[in-house]
Amino acid sequence: MDSTHKFGKYRVEREVLDEQRLEEVTQRKTYSDTHPSLIERLKESLRCTVPKLKQSVVSSLPVLYWLPKYSVWDYGMPDLISGISVGIMHLPQGLAYALLASLPPVFGLYTSLYPPLIYFFFGTSRHISIGTFTVLSIMVGSVTERLAPDMNFLIKNGTNVTAEVNITARDLYRVEVAAATTVLGGLIQLLKLIYINNYLHRWHWHIFGVSPTRFSGPLSLVYTLKDVCSLLPHTRLPTLVVSAVSMVFLIAAKELNSYLSPKLTVPIPVELITIVAGTLISTYTHLNSNYTISVVGEVPSGLSSPSVPDVSLFREVIGDAFALAVVGYAVSISLGKTFALKHGYKVDSNQELVALGLSNAVGGFFQCFSVCSSMSRSLIQETTGGKTQMAGVASALIVLVTILKLGPLFQELPKAVLAAIVLVNLKGMFKQHSDIVTLKISLNYVVWLVTWVSTLLLNLDLGLAASIIFALLTVTFRTQLPTYSVLGNVPGTELYVDIETHTEVREIPGVTIFRSSATVYFANADLYLEALKEKSGLDISKMIIYKRRQEAKQRRRERRAERRAKRQAKKERRAQRAGKQLSGAPVFSVEEEAGRWRDTCVDGNVTDKEQGLTKRENGTVFVIPNTPRTPDGPCRWEYLKGGEPDCTSLGWMSELQDGDTTTLGSSSEDTLSHDLERVSLGSLGKWTWDIHSIIIDLSTANFIDTVAIKTMKNIFQDFSEIDVDIYIAGCQASVVEQLELGDFFSESITKRHLFASIHDAVLYCLDHRGATSFPRYEPSVVSICC
Numbered sequence: 001m002d003s004t005h006k007f008g009k010y011r012v013e014r015e016v017l018d019e020q021r022l023e024e025v026t027q028r029k030t031y032s033d034t035h036p037s038l039i040e041r042l043k044e045s046l047r048c049t050v051p052k053l054k055q056s057v058v059s060s061l062p063v064l065y066w067l068p069k070y071s072v073w074d075y076g077m078p079d080l081i082s083g084i085s086v087g088i089m090h091l092p093q094g095l096a097y098a099l100l101a102s103l104p105p106v107f108g109l110y111t112s113l114y115p116p117l118i119y120f121f122f123g124t125s126r127h128i129s130i131g132t133f134t135v136l137s138i139m140v141g142s143v144t145e146r147l148a149p150d151m152n153f154l155i156k157n158g159t160n161v162t163a164e165v166n167i168t169a170r171d172l173y174r175v176e177v178a179a180a181t182t183v184l185g186g187l188i189q190l191l192k193l194i195y196i197n198n199y200l201h202r203w204h205w206h207i208f209g210v211s212p213t214r215f216s217g218p219l220s221l222v223y224t225l226k227d228v229c230s231l232l233p234h235t236r237l238p239t240l241v242v243s244a245v246s247m248v249f250l251i252a253a254k255e256l257n258s259y260l261s262p263k264l265t266v267p268i269p270v271e272l273i274t275i276v277a278g279t280l281i282s283t284y285t286h287l288n289s290n291y292t293i294s295v296v297g298e299v300p301s302g303l304s305s306p307s308v309p310d311v312s313l314f315r316e317v318i319g320d321a322f323a324l325a326v327v328g329y330a331v332s333i334s335l336g337k338t339f340a341l342k343h344g345y346k347v348d349s350n351q352e353l354v355a356l357g358l359s360n361a362v363g364g365f366f367q368c369f370s371v372c373s374s375m376s377r378s379l380i381q382e383t384t385g386g387k388t389q390m391a392g393v394a395s396a397l398i399v400l401v402t403i404l405k406l407g408p409l410f411q412e413l414p415k416a417v418l419a420a421i422v423l424v425n426l427k428g429m430f431k432q433h434s435d436i437v438t439l440k441i442s443l444n445y446v447v448w449l450v451t452w453v454s455t456l457l458l459n460l461d462l463g464l465a466a467s468i469i470f471a472l473l474t475v476t477f478r479t480q481l482p483t484y485s486v487l488g489n490v491p492g493t494e495l496y497v498d499i500e501t502h503t504e505v506r507e508i509p510g511v512t513i514f515r516s517s518a519t520v521y522f523a524n525a526d527l528y529l530e531a532l533k534e535k536s537g538l539d540i541s542k543m544i545i546y547k548r549r550q551e552a553k554q555r556r557r558e559r560r561a562e563r564r565a566k567r568q569a570k571k572e573r574r575a576q577r578a579g580k581q582l583s584g585a586p587v588f589s590v591e592e593e594a595g596r597w598r599d600t601c602v603d604g605n606v607t608d609k610e611q612g613l614t615k616r617e618n619g620t621v622f623v624i625p626n627t628p629r630t631p632d633g634p635c636r637w638e639y640l641k642g643g644e645p646d647c648t649s650l651g652w653m654s655e656l657q658d659g660d661t662t663t664l665g666s667s668s669e670d671t672l673s674h675d676l677e678r679v680s681l682g683s684l685g686k687w688t689w690d691i692h693s694i695i696i697d698l699s700t701a702n703f704i705d706t707v708a709i710k711t712m713k714n715i716f717q718d719f720s721e722i723d724v725d726i727y728i729a730g731c732q733a734s735v736v737e738q739l740e741l742g743d744f745f746s747e748s749i750t751k752r753h754l755f756a757s758i759h760d761a762v763l764y765c766l767d768h769r770g771a772t773s774f775p776r777y778e779p780s781v782v783s784i785c786c
Contacts, residue, residue: 005192019754025543082386083394092271096418114357122355129377184321186361238291246420278417328372482518484531522707621663
């Protein structure tokens with residue numbers, strides 16, 4: 001329909017588009033056109049063509065897409081410099097993070113070698129550096145210590161058990177546990193059973209040179225801290241000095257690096273300098289033998305042969321593997337998307353999951369532990385000019401040379417130096433505690449706090465599960481406490497905003513525009529309905545309950561009036577018979593008069609004289625035929641108890657109480673009964689309103705379930721009983737399809753009630769009902785249907 005409406009100085013001259021008209025104009029496709037059947041999708045997936053095969057291969061192996069286009073002239077030197085810089089970082093971090101995983105340091109180097117090479121073929125990010133990561137190393141360490149504690153490897157001397165631990169047997173079994181956990185975590189990532197969350201971490205005790213008891217399970221951190229505190233008096237002073245000196249040097253050098261970074265082409269390899277210096281000092285001063293400072297020990301040269309992990313361990317580590325898969329993917333995809341957004345390329349989330357899963361699964365066969373991207377190394381790779389994953393290959397070559405030729409040189413490296421590197425690298429994580437200031441008191445603050453507390457108290461795996469469950473509960477909680485608002489028009493525009501938060505907006509006369517900030521679904525459908533009642537000012541439930549009571553009350557009155565009429569007619573017949581016997585006067589009968597009027601109503605011929613008042617001088621009931629009977633409906637009769645004929649004016653009737661009027665032969669569906677309701681419900685104080693239309697804005701809904709569909713149906717039906725029209729605006733196409741599948745539309749609720757925008761719905765309401773077309777209910781006499 002073409003409509004012209006004026007909002008202030010803004011005139012609108014265009015067609016108002018409801019959903020049905022919009023589908024006609026845009027020629028919307030049917031559901032079957034946009035949603036092929038399962039058989040059709042299966043056929044399409046099995047259909048093989050050359051372009052489809054090529055696309056599938058390239059998407060599975062992204063290296064085939066970019067490597068043929070690789071320009072050595074443009075990218076070769078930046079990738080080489082970046083790779084060398086990252087490789088130098090891999091060495092100290094691999095050695096240090098292996099200690100966090102409770103594994104021999106050489107396995108940290110293996111973890112820095114194989115996974116980056118796997119990611120080179122399957123990854124889609126150009127800048128992230130795959131390898132060891134602090135949090136994952138700690139999580140792997142909790143698994144290895146739980147399944148291979150020191151007490152299980154005490155050396156037996158005949159029947160006596162000594163306090164000495166068989167370190168070789170213990171480390172070999174821990175490597176098996178770490179490999180099995182890593183492979184299983186990789187398989188979980190390949191199956192895409194993944195959720196995203198943040199994680200926290202724990203302390204390490206090599207700083208003090210003490211060996212506390214290893215604990216696992218809930219409250220393990222509390223027990224460990226308690227044990228460490230009890231051992232602090234036994235701190236080895238030489239070890240503490242080495243740790244302190246290393247930390248001071250690392251912090252100062254890193255700050256200097258940050259200060260000089262705009263002037264430096266390549267950052268200073270602070271960590272590499274630290275481990276080289278620590279190794280040289282330890283070697284020439286014999287720190288291990290003279291001061292009993294613990295050192296790395298034997299670092300075998302050469303590569304170990306691949307081996308199949310012990311699958312019998314899968315059952316014991318499945319929970320830990322799932323947690324590792326979650327955290328690893330969360331860190332990698334967040335970093336990958338950050339760099340992709342900065343440099344203008346796209347990262348495929350699904351392919352990243354495959355690449356990370358293969359890096360872990362294949363790496364596990366080479367005795368690697370769980371990997372993901374590292375923020376520090378990825379920043380170095382990006383800031384030093386890295387362009388592609390060729391930088392990852394270059395860094396892997398640096399690690400390979402170290403494993404083959406330089407590994408034994410690090411045998412005298414103090415573990416305290418590695419612990420200092422770990423602790424200084426955790427500075428960024430410690431800074432995350434400042435997030436609590438920016439979050440303030442909000443739901444995000446509560447999520448952060450619950451994650452922190454649950455991780456500290458329940459250990460990493462259980463803490464992750466608890467925090468994920470709580471985060472999911474907060475999503476449900478947020479949908480149950482959305483913001484409900486009534487919208488008004490911004491003058492001169494087609495925009496509608498919340499009238500409570502904006503002062504320069506105006507409500508549309510006679511129209512209430514209702515919006516929820518959340519999707520309507522089974523969990524908040526009742527709350528949605530209650531909010532609609534509150535915002536519209538119409539307690540529809542109370543009105544309908546009162547209506548039902550009034551109808552029941554009216555039916556009881558009708559039955560009583562009918563019985564009284566019968567008794568009165570019986571008395572009159574007796575009086576007629578008595579009068580006839582006495583004087584032969586004619587007898588007046590209400591029933592006979594009523595019968596005569598019924599016959600007249602059926603014939604449709606009622607004269608003005610016949611429509612006059614039929615009266616008995618001593619009677620108490622007056623019968624007035626209101627309208628002639630039509631073939632399609634009953635005629636209307638009005639009964640008044642007592643009074644004079646001139647008391648039938650509207651002014652007098654408006655003063656009657658409910659008990660002074662009766663209606664015979666009415667039902668809840670009769671218009672007559674509806675008139676009575678309007679008069680009676682006015683006593684509630686809720687029956688005076690200036691709303692003729694309510695527009696429900698569903699633009700925030702991305703789906704709608706069966707409970708919400710039923711709620712919407714009830715809203716349409718209930719408000720129609722008080723003559724208020726309901727319309728829906730802003731539905732997404734998917735929501736309209738779900739409404740169709742849920743049998744929402746019917747003869748009474750059609751697509752004419754859906755509009756593409758709020759403004760279209762407003763224009764229709766004003767054109768259909770008018771800005772001043774409010775419910776006006778005049779008091780009237782109550783009628784009888786015959």
